[in-house]
Amino acid sequence: MKLSIATASILLVSLLAGAPAEVSAPGTQELHKLYGEPIMERFAVRSGISLTVEYGRDHKACQFLIAPEQLLVEVRTPGPPMSSQGVSAVLEQILPVATRGRQIDSATDTTNGGTVLTTEYEDLSIRRICSAPSCVSSSENQDVRTLVVFKRDTCPKHIE
Numbered sequence: 001m002k003l004s005i006a007t008a009s010i011l012l013v014s015l016l017a018g019a020p021a022e023v024s025a026p027g028t029q030e031l032h033k034l035y036g037e038p039i040m041e042r043f044a045v046r047s048g049i050s051l052t053v054e055y056g057r058d059h060k061a062c063q064f065l066i067a068p069e070q071l072l073v074e075v076r077t078p079g080p081p082m083s084s085q086g087v088s089a090v091l092e093q094i095l096p097v098a099t100r101g102r103q104i105d106s107a108t109d110t111t112n113g114g115t116v117l118t119t120e121y122e123d124l125s126i127r128r129i130c131s132a133p134s135c136v137s138s139s140e141n142q143d144v145r146t147l148v149v150f151k152r153d154t155c156p157k158h159i160e
Contacts, residue, residue: 044069046086051094054156062155064148066090084135087143091126095148100124108133114144124150 032038037059042052050070054063066087068079101122109116115135117128128135128146135142149155 045090045093046083048080049082049086049090051090056150056152056154056156058154060152060154062150062152064094064146066143066146066148068145081131081141082143084130084142085139087128087135087146091146091148095124095126100126123152124148 026034038055040052040054042050045051045066048069050067052065052067053061054065056062066082068082070079101124103119103121105118105120107118109118110133113131115130115133117126117130117135119126119128126146126148129144130142131144132140132142
């Protein structure tokens with residue numbers, strides 16, 4: 001293969017300069033143009049607490065996952081427990097008690113040293129997983145994750 005002197009010179013200067021080639025990552029607007037509105041988003045809502053939202057066909061929330069902040073590559077590794085007061089505050093902010101509807105049932109189950117608090121409402125359920133039985137009223141960091149599932153026809157059905 002024969003290179004022109006100009007091409008060889010440019011290649012040699014680039015290699016010797018050690019200038020890394022910068023890859024341009026697509027931004028939000030570019031991705032929205034390519035693929036439309038997202039079906040999921042993640043927000044940093046408080047120090048150490050993230051909120052992941054899954055949307056339905058109507059672009060309204062179908063599920064909320066409140067979990068410790070972590071990188072995508074760490075998703076399978078459980079993070080440290082979150083502030084229980086912080087999780088309660090996030091729940092109250094996104095779903096004030098007055099907007100949850102009539103409570104149908106509640107249950108507490110103990111599993112593997114943790115506690116699962118499930119509260120069923122007419123239109124949604126809240127499953128709060130804690131490292132101790134008293135996380136809802138605790139001032140300590142005992143919340144592992146909380147899942148809110150809306151019971152709407154436009155939401156995808158998941159195995160619970």
